[in-house]
Amino acid sequence: MKYDVAIIGAGVTGSAIARELSRYNANVCVIEREEDVCSGTSKANSAIVHAGFDAVPGTVKALMNVQGNEMMDKLCEDLDVPFNRNGAFVVCTKNQDRSALDTLYKRGIENGVKDLKILERDELIKMEPNLADDVTCALYAPTSGIICPFNLTIALAENANENGVDFFLNTEVKDIKKENDSFIIKTNADDIEAKAVVNAAGVYADAISHMVSSTKMEIIARRGQYMLLDKTAGTHVSHTIFQLPSEMGKGVLVSPTIHGNLLVGPTAEDVPNKEGLNTTGDGLGSLAPLSALSVKDVPYRQVITSFAGLRAHEVNDDFIIGEDEDTKGFYQAAGIESPGLSSAPAIGVALAGEIARKEGFAKKDNFKETRKGILNPATLSLEERNELIKKNPAYGTIICRCEMITEGEIIDAIKRPLGARSLDAVKRRTRAGMGRCQSGFCSPRTMEIISRECNIPMEEISKHGKGSEFIVGINKEV
Secondary structure (H helix, E strand, O other), X not given: OEEEEEEEOOOHHHHHHHHHHOOEOOOEEEEOOOOOOOOOHHHOOOOEEOOOOOOOOOOHHHHHHHHHHHHHHHHHHHXXXXXXXXXXXXXXXXXXXXXXXXXXXXXHHHHOXXXXXXXEHHHHHHHOOOEOOOEEEEEEEOOXXXXXXXXXXXXXXXXXXXXXXXXXXXXXXXXXXXXXXXXEEEEOOOOEEEEEEEEOOHHHHHHHHOOOOOOOOOEEEEEEEEEEEOHHHOOOOOOEEEEOOEOOEOOOEEEEOOOOOEEEEOOOEEEOOOOOOOOOHHHHHHHHHHHOOOEOOOOHHHEEEEEEEXXXXXXXXXXXXEEOOOXXXXXXXXXXXXXXXXXXXXXHHHHHHHHHHHHOOOEOOOOOOOOOOOOOHHHOOHHHHHHHHXXXXXXXXXXXXXXXXXXXXXXXXXXXOOOOOOHHHHHHHHOOOOOOOOOOOOHHHHHHHHHHXXXXXXXXXXXXXXXXXOXXXXXXXX
């Protein structure tokens, strides 16, 4: 199989690059080792669109963060992705040096962040009554926002696919060789030939780079552990509450989510295992006392799940974006840790534009700018919903009672571009299984729907791909 460009990695960065490249007359593919897009770093993070005051001025990270933030409103409107500029505080307590807030403020202004201001406690408490008693002041960034990383990544990938980009899932890159003016990408399936390659492989970007380039790169897997609280706790704060950042990151945040839950985390631990997605007692146990430094009375009895994600921390602490200095035609999108989600739209534009110029791609006349997401019946009026159910009775059958997700929504998730084939893939697209019971009741029915709609035997249906199947046999036979 021959392509003009092959992108390795279908996280938010790879999917954003794919979508932007699909604007051009080029034959593009995305190679992803997991069974679905958004299965790595992009699926487990703080879900924040950062304003851009934290990154050091002059870095690629600072530039991409601010540009990506500014692009987010139109992008989410075009792709039908929920997004809310709820604003953020970076709080300072009485035991901390408030000059650090001044430093962040000046850094933000230099980076081009709009409407930053430092607020004193009296004004803060009016806006956030549950701030900790020791909080004295805070940097306020109204352009910060909250988003669903699943929705954004899937929307970018679906739109890229609709515009002609091929996706090879369950396809792991084993080696890359440069032969003449092309790259031969050896995978666990077929070999893929491409004139240009984009390395957007997350925590494995260094391993991919070293297959073809002598440029040294070291990616450290930095684990962040989180607790997610029920929607009954979702209004405990209305803004994203950050703590003063350290060398390891932005500290433990407390934030509402776009779907109405409350999120607390992350920890920051460098781990040698790039598959180290396990949570730990010590890590999760540290979240409550640390979050109490900024927000009081977080109702931890309302925790419904915990999870961990890995950030792709590059040792030089900046994004690596652009053509590799050692290998012509090999493009890097590496070291994309926080604020990678915020920066992805800008990274996509910048890197796709560079590739198009160097490879000589012209713009398409028929690029489809918009994408429509899965219909949410809860957004309809009673009359509209009744009419929908008359036309399609599947929208009248509730499968996930916690999140009130219907059979119709699950079928849509399966049938649309890059459709779901696992429980986690359905969950990321519809939220079926994300409520209080965490799939306890809806899993069997969701599996039945996948089996029926995709003609897949029940014993082959998995949580998140091969090796995570649920059914091992029939109980009476066992």
